Amino acid sequence: MTQASYPRTAQTTPTRHSDRVTYDRTAVHSVLDEAVLCHVGYVLDGRPVVLPQLHARVGEQLYLHGSSGARAMRAAADGGLAVCVTVTLIDGLVLARSAFNHSINYRSVVVHGIAAEVSNEAEKQAALAALVDAVVPGRSAAVRGPSRKELAATTVLRLALESVSIKTRTGPPGDDESDLDLPYWAGVLPLTQAPGPPAPAPGLAPSISTPDHVTAWTRPTTPSS
Amino acid sequence: MTQASYPRTAQTTPTRHSDRVTYDRTAVHSVLDEAVLCHVGYVLDGRPVVLPQLHARVGEQLYLHGSSGARAMRAAADGGLAVCVTVTLIDGLVLARSAFNHSINYRSVVVHGIAAEVSNEAEKQAALAALVDAVVPGRSAAVRGPSRKELAATTVLRLALESVSIKTRTGPPGDDESDLDLPYWAGVLPLTQAPGPPAPAPGLAPSISTPDHVTAWTRPTTPSS
Numbered sequence: 012m013t014q015a016s017y018p019r020t021a022q023t024t025p026t027r028h029s030d031r032v033t034y035d036r037t038a039v040h041s042v043l044d045e046a047v048l049c050h051v052g053y054v055l056d057g058r059p060v061v062l063p064q065l066h067a068r069v070g071e072q073l074y075l076h077g078s079s080g081a082r083a084m085r086a087a088a089d090g091g092l093a094v095c096v097t098v099t100l101i102d103g104l105v106l107a108r109s110a111f112n113h114s115i116n117y118r119s120v121v122v123h124g125i126a127a128e129v130s131n132e133a134e135k136q137a138a139l140a141a142l143v144d145a146v147v148p149g150r151s152a153a154v155r156g157p158s159r160k161e162l163a164a165t166t167v168l169r170l171a172l173e174s175v176s177i178k179t180r181t182g183p184p185g186d187d188e189s190d191l192d193l194p195y196w197a198g199v200l201p202l203t204q205a206p207g208p209p210a211p212a213p214g215l216a217p218s219i220s221t222p223d224h225v226t227a228w229t230r231p232t233t234p235s236s
Numbered sequence: 237m238t239q240a241s242y243p244r245t246a247q248t249t250p251t252r253h254s255d256r257v258t259y260d261r262t263a264v265h266s267v268l269d270e271a272v273l274c275h276v277g278y279v280l281d282g283r284p285v286v287l288p289q290l291h292a293r294v295g296e297q298l299y300l301h302g303s304s305g306a307r308a309m310r311a312a313a314d315g316g317l318a319v320c321v322t323v324t325l326i327d328g329l330v331l332a333r334s335a336f337n338h339s340i341n342y343r344s345v346v347v348h349g350i351a352a353e354v355s356n357e358a359e360k361q362a363a364l365a366a367l368v369d370a371v372v373p374g375r376s377a378a379v380r381g382p383s384r385k386e387l388a389a390t391t392v393l394r395l396a397l398e399s400v401s402i403k404t405r406t407g408p409p410g411d412d413e414s415d416l417d418l419p420y421w422a423g424v425l426p427l428t429q430a431p432g433p434p435a436p437a438p439g440l441a442p443s444i445s446t447p448d449h450v451t452a453w454t455r456p457t458t459p460s461s
Contacts, residue, residue, distance in 0.1 A: 022283070026305065027303050027305055027306055028303075047326055047329070047427070048324065048326065048340065050275035050277075050286050050322055050324070051286075052275075052277035052284035052285065052286035052320070053284050054279050054282070054283070054284050057279070057318075058247070058279070058320070058348070059278050059279050059285075059318060059319060059320040060277065060320050061275050061276075061277035061286055061320045061321070061322040062322065062344075062346070063322065063324040063342065065340065078252050078253075080251065080252055081251060081252055082251050093283050093284060095277070095283070095284040095285050095286045096286070097275055097286040097287065097288065099273065099275070099288040101272055101429070103432075104272070104371055104372060104453075106372060106375065106379075106450065107379070107437075108379060108380055109379055109381075109382075109386075110364060110365070110368050110376060110379045110380065110381055110382050110386075111382050111383070111386040113368055113375075115272070115273065115290065115371070117273075117288065119287075119288050121286070121287070123283070139335060140335070143335050143338055146329055146338065146340070147329060147331060147425075150331065150338075151335060153420055153421070154331075154333060154334055154335045154338070154420050155333055155334040155335065155415055155418055156334075156335055157334070157335050157336050158336070161335075161336040164336075165336070183435070183437045183438055186437070190380055191439065194441075195378055195379050195380070195444070196378070196436070196440065196444050196445070196446055196447050196450065197437040197440055198434055198435050198436040198437045198440065198450075199434070199435045199437075200372075200431050200432070200434050200435075200450055200453055201431065201432035201433070201434075201435065202272070202429055202430070202431055202432070203429070203430055203432060204326070204427055204428070204430075205427070205428055205429075205430040206425050206426065206427055207328075207425070207426035207428060208426070209423055209424070209425050209426075210423050210424045210425075211421070211422070212332075212408045212409055212422040212423045212424075213408055214416065215421065215422055215423065216419075219419060219420070219421050220421070221421055221423075222421050225331065225421065225423075225425055228329075228425055
């Protein structure tokens with residue numbers, strides 16, 4: 012049976028603000044699913060590298076992809092790549108009466124592990140479809156699928172969700188008691204990622220109307236208090 | 237004289253999509269200034285760690301801050317910490333006729349360097365004010381400034397903007413010529429980070445009205461084509 016929480020590991024044990032860190036599986040999944048992209052960190056020649064990447068979660072696996080020629084993809088294909096994948100959603104700006112208590116309402120998932128190349132063809136194709144659907148749900152069924160050549164040009168990586176934590180801040184500013192009577196406005200300015208009007212590609216046949224998966228695009232969200 | 241571009245370094249030379257990478261100083265500054273947060277990567281015990289952080293640019297310096305007790309802050313204070321700071325703005329979802337040509341319109345700045353603790357008290361205070369103003373312009377003048385104790389509890393790091401690049405994708409999908417007649421919708425769904433209505437803190441005196449720096453909050457933006 013799948014546990015409700017990920018196990019706490021050495022790498023996911025916080026040194027501070029431990030009250031903000033949990034290992035709740037449902038909360039982790041919802042952040043991974045809502046975010047358009049992640050930041051992937053790895054070590055190259057002893058130095059840190061952080062790059063934005065699309066990701067898709069399928070059950071307890073996280074998939075990443077990239078050009079087969081990219082440095083990180085080659086390193087992962089060559090025996091696995093130690094990565095830290097971090098996904099952050101900004102929910103609001105927290106404006107306190109003191110500079111010190113300013114903060115951000117956010118949800119941030121951190122995944123540690125070894126990213127390995129997906130060599131099984133069926134899994135690779137399913138992961139690539141999931142990567143398209145992770146950005147626009149329902150999209151992969153309404154496009155031309157990848158050719159042999161395109162599949163060869165793409166490396167897909169799999170990272171098991173095992174060493175995972177989520178850090179969350181919600182709610183109003185936490186001002187010091189002695190600051191509450193200061194004459195400064197305090198509160199939260201909520202932020203969301205909002206779509207604008209879709210822009211059809213130049214030359215698109217006028218007979219092709221904008222599909223529901225575009226006009227109704229929204230991120231899967233969970234209530235945040 | 238300041239050059240219009242950052243010098244290309246070994247760490248900022250791309251291995252692919254080099255047409256999307258530039259070193260333009262103005263473009264870099266605008267992304268750093270527009271983004272609410274960055275992702276900081278560093279190496280801990282040989283493994284990558286990536287954490288979201290607030291940042292502020294002052295001229296050619298990038299400032300980060302954190303609890304003086306945090307692992308990364310202690311490491312940086314102890315002789316400097318090799319970091320990769322990545323800042324990514326999502327401008328739109330690029331929906332092509334083929335799965336393969338799906339993409340994201342984005343602007344992403346990558347900064348490599350050594351983050352060092354700011355020990356000069358005046359620079360530290362200026363950096364902390366800049367960190368508040370980076371999130372909400374004008375805010376630092378309308379709050380209680382940091383106390384001695386709060387200053388001691390906070391470590392500020394400085395990272396020089398020297399090894400810096402920016403990767404950008406803009407415009408419509410780049411479909412293959414042979415896909416143009418497929419009966420699939422293609423185009424761009426623009427995305428922006430939009431503020432909702434400000435939520436005053438519980439107990440805020442009704443006589444304190446929402447200030448302009450909150451109601452008029454917007455990110456400094458540059459035109460993206």
